Amino acid sequence: MADRLKGKVAVVTGSGRGLGKCHALALAAEGAKLVINDLGGAVDGTGAAKGPADEVVEEIKKMGGEAVANYDSVATPEAGEKIVQTAVDAFGRIDILVNNAGVLRDRMVFNMTEEEWDTAMKVHLYGHFNCAKPACVLFRQQRSGRIINTSSIAGLGNMGQANYSAAKEGIVGLTRTVAIDMGRYGVTCNAIRPMAGTRLTLTPELFEAWKKRGMTEDQIKAMWPAPDDISPMVVFLCCDEAANINGRTFDVMGGNIGLYSEPYNWRSIYKKGIWTVDELVDLIPKSLSRGLQNPSPPAPPKE
Amino acid sequence: MADRLKDKVAVITGAGRGIGRGHALLFASEGAKVVVNDLGSARDGTGAERGPADEVVEEIKKMGGEAVANYDNVATWAGGENIIKTAVDTFGKIDILVNNAGVLRDRMVFNMTPEEWDTVIKVHLYGHFFCLKPACVLFRQQRGGRIVNTASTSGLGNRGQANYAAAKEGIVGLTRTVARDMGRYGVTCNAIRPAAATRMTVSPEMEEARKKREQTGAAPSGSGLTLNALPPEAIAPLVVFLCTDEAANINGCTFLVHSGEIHLMTDPAIEKSIHKNGRWTVDELCEIVPKSLAHGLVNPSPPEQPKQ
Numbered sequence: 295m296a297d298r299l300k301g302k303v304a305v306v307t308g309s310g311r312g313l314g315k316c317h318a319l320a321l322a323a324e325g326a327k328l329v330i331n332d333l334g335g336a337v338d339g340t341g342a343a344k345g346p347a348d349e350v351v352e353e354i355k356k357m358g359g360e361a362v363a364n365y366d367s368v369a370t371p372e373a374g375e376k377i378v379q380t381a382v383d384a385f386g387r388i389d390i391l392v393n394n395a396g397v398l399r400d401r402m403v404f405n406m407t408e409e410e411w412d413t414a415m416k417v418h419l420y421g422h423f424n425c426a427k428p429a430c431v432l433f434r435q436q437r438s439g440r441i442i443n444t445s446s447i448a449g450l451g452n453m454g455q456a457n458y459s460a461a462k463e464g465i466v467g468l469t470r471t472v473a474i475d476m477g478r479y480g481v482t483c484n485a486i487r488p489m490a491g492t493r494l495t496l497t498p499e500l501f502e503a504w505k506k507r508g509m510t511e512d513q514i515k516a517m518w519p520a521p522d523d524i525s526p527m528v529v530f531l532c533c534d535e536a537a538n539i540n541g542r543t544f545d546v547m548g549g550n551i552g553l554y555s556e557p558y559n560w561r562s563i564y565k566k567g568i569w570t571v572d573e574l575v576d577l578i579p580k581s582l583s584r585g586l587q588n589p590s591p592p593a594p595p596k597e
Numbered sequence: 598m599a600d601r602l603k604d605k606v607a608v609i610t611g612a613g614r615g616i617g618r619g620h621a622l623l624f625a626s627e628g629a630k631v632v633v634n635d636l637g638s639a640r641d642g643t644g645a646e647r648g649p650a651d652e653v654v655e656e657i658k659k660m661g662g663e664a665v666a667n668y669d670n671v672a673t674w675a676g677g678e679n680i681i682k683t684a685v686d687t688f689g690k691i692d693i694l695v696n697n698a699g700v701l702r703d704r705m706v707f708n709m710t711p712e713e714w715d716t717v718i719k720v721h722l723y724g725h726f727f728c729l730k731p732a733c734v735l736f737r738q739q740r741g742g743r744i745v746n747t748a749s750t751s752g753l754g755n756r757g758q759a760n761y762a763a764a765k766e767g768i769v770g771l772t773r774t775v776a777r778d779m780g781r782y783g784v785t786c787n788a789i790r791p792a793a794a795t796r797m798t799v800s801p802e803m804e805e806a807r808k809k810r811e812q813t814g815a816a817p818s819g820s821g822l823t824l825n826a827l828p829p830e831a832i833a834p835l836v837v838f839l840c841t842d843e844a845a846n847i848n849g850c851t852f853l854v855h856s857g858e859i860h861l862m863t864d865p866a867i868e869k870s871i872h873k874n875g876r877w878t879v880d881e882l883c884e885i886v887p888k889s890l891a892h893g894l895v896n897p898s899p900p901e902q903p904k905q
Contacts, residue, residue, distance in 0.1 A: 298879060324879060371711035403778045404733040408674045411726055415718070419763060423714055430707040437903065450864055451773030451849055460722060463770025466865075468763035470754030470897075475706045477898025523876045530882035539886075540896045541754055545867050549875055551882075552867035553890040556753060559853060559860035567857055568831045571601060571627060574838040574859075582861040588848045589773075590780025595740065 298533050300325035303385040305377060307331045307368050307425060308395030310346025312492035313444075313521045317392050318350055320525035321532070322359035326390065329381045330354075331364040337493050339397035339417060342367075360385070368395045369416040374424025378432070390532045391429045392442045393422045393465075398494055403456040414457035419464045426472060426483075433481045440532045441476075441483040443469045445543060449487070451589060462487075466543055470556075473541030482540040484531050487554070489547040491518025519548030527551055601841050603628035606688040608680060610634045610671050610728060611698030613649025615795035616747075616829040620695050621653050623833035624840075625662035630688045633657070634667040634680050634698070640796055642700040642716065645670075663688070671698045672719040677727030681735070693743045693840045694732045696725045696768075706759040714760045721764035725771060729786075733775070736784045743840040744779075744786040746772045748851060752790070754897060765790075769851055773864070776849030785848040787839050790862070792855040793829040831856045 304321045308314040310332025318328050330350045334343030347363040354361035362384040366373035381388040397417045399410035422443055433439030448455045449463030465485060472483040496518060504514045524546045530536055531544075545552035561582045565573075602624060612621040613635025621631050635650035636642075650666035657664035667683040669676035684691040700720045702713035729744055736742030751758050752766030768788060775786040809815075832854050838844055853860040869890050873881075 296879070298883070320879070403730060403775050404737045406726075406730060408727075411723070411730075415722070419718065419722075419767065420714075423709075423759070423763070424711075427706060427709060427711075427714075434707045437900075448774070449770040451770075451777050453774070453777045456726070456771055456774045456778060459774040460726070460767040460771035463773075464718075464722065464763040464767025467752040467754070467766025467769075468759055470766075471751075471756070471759045471762035472706050474754050474756045474898045475759060477896055478901040480900040482896075520876075526877045526879050526882055529879045530886060533879070533883055535883040535887055536891070538896050538899075539891050539894055540898065542894065543865060544890070545870070549873035549877060550870060551872075551877070551886075551890065552870035554865040555863065555868040557851065557862045557865060560863045562858065562860045565857035568828070569834040569857060569859070571599070571623070571834050571837045571841070574834055575601070575841055575843045578838060578859075579843055582852070582859065583844070583847045583850075586847060586850065588780055588785075588846050590777045590848065591846075592740075592783040593781040 296323060297325040299390070299529070302326045302389040302532070303329070303381050303387050304390035304392065304532070305329040305331060305381050305388060305425070305429070306392040306394055307377065307421065310334055310350055312494060313488060313490060313524055314392070314394040315350050316521045316525040317394060317528050318361070319353065320529045321390070322354045322357060322361065324529055327385045328354055328359070328361040329364055329377065329384065330361055331366065331368070331377050331395070333365060333367045333395070339413065368421030368424055371424050371427070375428045377425055378428040382432070387436070388429055388432055389438065390440045391425055392528060393425055394444045395421055396444065396494065399457055400454045402454050406456060411457045414461050418458070418461035419468070422465050422468060426468070430472065430476055430481070433476060434479045437480045439476070439481040441472060441481065442528050442531050443483065443485040445469070445485045445487045447487045447489065447545070453590070469543065470541045477540050482531070482537065484539055484541065485543045486524070486527060486546050487543060488524045489519060490521040490524055491515055492521050523548045599626060600628040602693075602837065605629045605692040605840070606632070606684050606690050607693035607695065607840070608632040608634065608684050608691055608728070608732070609695040609697055610680065610724065613637055613653055616791055616793055616832050617695075617697040618653050619830040619833040620697060620836050621664070622656065623830070623837050624693070625657040625660060625664060627837055629693065630663040631657060632667055632680065632684045632687070633664055634669065634671070636668060636670050636698070642720065671724030671728055674727050677724070678731050680728055681731040685735070690739070691732055691735055692741065694728055695745045695836060696728055697747045698724055699747065702760055703757045705757050709759060717760035718764050721761070722767045722771070725768050729775060733779055733784070736779060737782045740783045742779070742784040744775060744784065745836050745839050746786065746788040748772070748788045748790045750790045750792065750853065772851065773849045780848050785839070785845065787847060787849065788851045789832065789835060790851060790853045791832040792827060793832055794827040795829050827856050835859055
């Protein structure tokens with residue numbers, strides 16, 4: 295066991311399995327005390343079981359670490375309060391919040407139901423706020439704290455994921471603003487866009503599709519980076535060496551780690567006063583939109 | 598009246614006042630038939646009255662245009678469906694959806710209540726989805742349509758707006774994905790980040806503070822955002838442009854609009870990266886990241902000493 299996070303208390307949501315479990319074990323390996331939050335739901339978020347969180351707690355204890363389980367859903371404000379309170383009750387404080395719990399409800403936008411939209415919003419975007427808010431109250435009082443949020447490259451646009459990409463890019467907007475609200479109190483808030491093979495991403499449908507192309511289950515799994523590869527960056531963002539990194543978003547995929555740029559003005563046109571539509575019709579195709587690629591160009595109807 | 602959008606049917610949410618009203622009038626002047634949606638609420642989103650939507654409809658009719666009012670709330674599934682249905686019932690179809698309705702509940706994140714969070718996410722982010730979902734069903738059938746969403750520079754981070762920033766950047770993510778889901782059906786979906794002086798952005802408190810600053814000499818006269826600066830009508834020409842044939846290839850993009858300035862913004866892209874075969878250790882990252890990825894990063898809100 296290393297001790298970069300000795301004495302720190304960390305909450306990791308959705309840490310019964312997958313990425314969250316890897317984060318929890320990596321934080322514990324650096325000496326942090328852990329709250330293992332997991333609803334223990336099925337892959338579609340339904341149901342609940344104490345098993346997954348309890349197993350991770352056991353694993354940490356076997357490593358010689360300290361951990362406690364919490365089984366609340368992040369999707370309500372009351373539960374967010376309880377998750378953070380679990381850290382305070384068990385270990386007297388909270389230093390680190392890793393918002394990780396997530397769920398998928400993929401559907402083309404024209405077929406998406408209200409329930410599919412709402413579930414993704416509540417677990418990801420509300421879930422992040424529900425835990426960040428009570429943590430920020432304490433972080434402000436103690437004038438320190440770290441928040442790592444989980445976004446996704448799907449926030450940059452991904453077919454069939456209108457709900458998920460809205461939630462995940464919303465998390466980036468939340469991250470940037472929490473960084474500004476909390477930075478002066480010695481808190482940092484950053485986000486990762488991880489890519490890894492987990493229960494959420496390696497779906498039976500995906501296996502089916504690739505097997506049809508003649509690939510074995512092991513070959514398919516090997517195409518996706520292991521979830522353990524993501525966690526060192528999360529742990530790093532909680533270390534003293536990362537104290538000045540605030541409000542940024544990182545791509546993490548296997549051994550590749552990238553810093554994302556923030557959106558900036560790429561091409562510009564100026565006029566004193568208000569543009570007319572005719573002027574814009576004339577000018578924009580030659581300037582702002584020249585050479586732009588349509589990410590999904592019109593296709594002829596299927597017969 | 599021009600005719601770049603002749604016979605097109607446009608739905609504009611929150612079109613009773615401010616930026617939305619500017620959109621409605623310009624769409625009508627280009628020949629579009631307009632559904633003027635507005636809940637007619639107070640500045641904080643409470644209450645409802647038909648006046649604002651009705652007045653814009655009257656204004657369009659006086660110009661010789663066609664328009665109909667709708668008073669539904671975008672923040673519910675049924676409200677969104679009813680808004681789109683108003684277009685179909687009145688004008689037989691819908692070609693254009695401009696998602697514009699919005700509300701503010703500014704608060705530092707550590708003081709933000711669940712209600713303040715929920716109201717903003719529901720009106721902006723849910724409101725966008727609830728209108729564009731039924732529109733997309735029809736756009737797909739007719740293999741054509743335009744969606745213009747309203748994001749904000751606050752999505753890039755703005756103090757005291759955790760709810761608004763999350764909603765607005767969520768709208769950018771939504772825009773990118775709807776562009777990909779719908780592009781093949783001849784639909785485009787883009788977003789603007791407008792800056793304008795409206796009832797929503799220039800609050801009575803801000804007006805008060807500005808006057809105080811000017812009176813005490815803390816700021817030169819005319820330096821703050823006033824209701825006369827950044828006219829909301831300045832936003833509409835770009836939005837109309839995005840609905841013309843000339844913009845058919847612009848899909849999934851975000852534009853910043855600010856009076857006579859229009860910028861095409863980039864999407865986030867990896868600007869620096871480190872690579873290793875296999876898993877990094879925390880020790881390696883502590884050594885390398887400060888020298889590489891994080892080198893020169895500026896904390897947007899550096900730690901301060903406690904106030905005495």
